[in-house]
Amino acid sequence: MKCRTCRGPAIIDLPRHNANFCAEHFLQMCRRQVEKAIHDHQMLNKTDRILVAVSGGKDSLAVWDMLIDLGYQADGLYVALGIGEYSEESRGYTERFADERGLKLTVVSLRDDYGYDIPTASRATGRVPCSACGMSKRHLFDKAAIDGGYDVVVTGHNLDDEAAVLFGNALRWDVEYLARQLPVLPSRHGFPKKVKPLIRLSEREMAAWCVVRGIDYIVDECPIAAGNKHIGFKEALNVLEEKSPGTKASYYLGFLDRMAPVLAGIAASGADSVTPCTRCGAPTGGEEGSVCAFCRLVERSAAHEPVSVELILKKSRSQKRAQSEVAQS
Ligand code: AMP
Ligand code: FES
Ligand code: ZN
């Protein structure tokens, strides 16, 4: 196996590029893909103050590493979600990454700073953990960026993530979600700009980036997100990718090129006015004098007695058992 660029020994084969690369030229290819995404979608400037939302997983550590490597000014933000050992370990990976490189990392803890965690919020609201988790993260990313005077929030969403979400939205023909599924959300109404520089790189490529660069990351997936429907969409797309390499990239990047412009009018028409939350001041879509969804979540969850990760896992296991019994009967 030879590197496409230098003909030296290759360390990775990338069927979608119909090529193999040595370590150096693999890194070069990844940097070029990120630079192209940043340039094509006007994501970032070298003078921007950037806040990278880092989970301790491969994608967000890789994007932070790449941005620093490319000469951007980027600090990190970690949200401690209180998902037992998984959260403790992922925080450890994130803190070690920042310490070793002398990078600035801010940590926000749901339990210490707001009096709840994700397992408890899931039980208090009676909804799946990912729902409280997503809402908490979105709110805290926005707040940290606004309070810290950052110009833009970066997340580690990659090609596989975006293609899976696109697949889900297209299966439901959710036109409003489709219209807003863009790699750049401009700042508006007190929300910061948000960008996804890894849209042209796959999950496998990000894992390889971390291995080549010597970045340790949490390999385990969140234990309570199992059964999340995006995982099923990813598996379905992987089957297609295996048969026909490049399918995922042409599906998602083709959507951005050819379908997103058609839907642009729908996205713009959703841009209505907002009022500040009477508790935290964050922008809300509600009427004058209303409280935002995050403050309502905090109120319900902090009043609930703490719930362990094990309890949530037990509940989801017994739900699965009941579903399979129904299916078999
Ligand atoms: P996920 O929602 O887990 O698919 O993660 C998507 C992106 O959100 C990651 O690539 C990170 O940029 C960010 N993110 C996820 N979890 C956290 C966390 N606990 N703290 C900070 N950022 C996070
Ligand atoms: Fe959000 Fe697991 S990381 S529910
Ligand atoms: Zn090479």
Ligand code: ZN
């Ligand atoms: Zn609020």
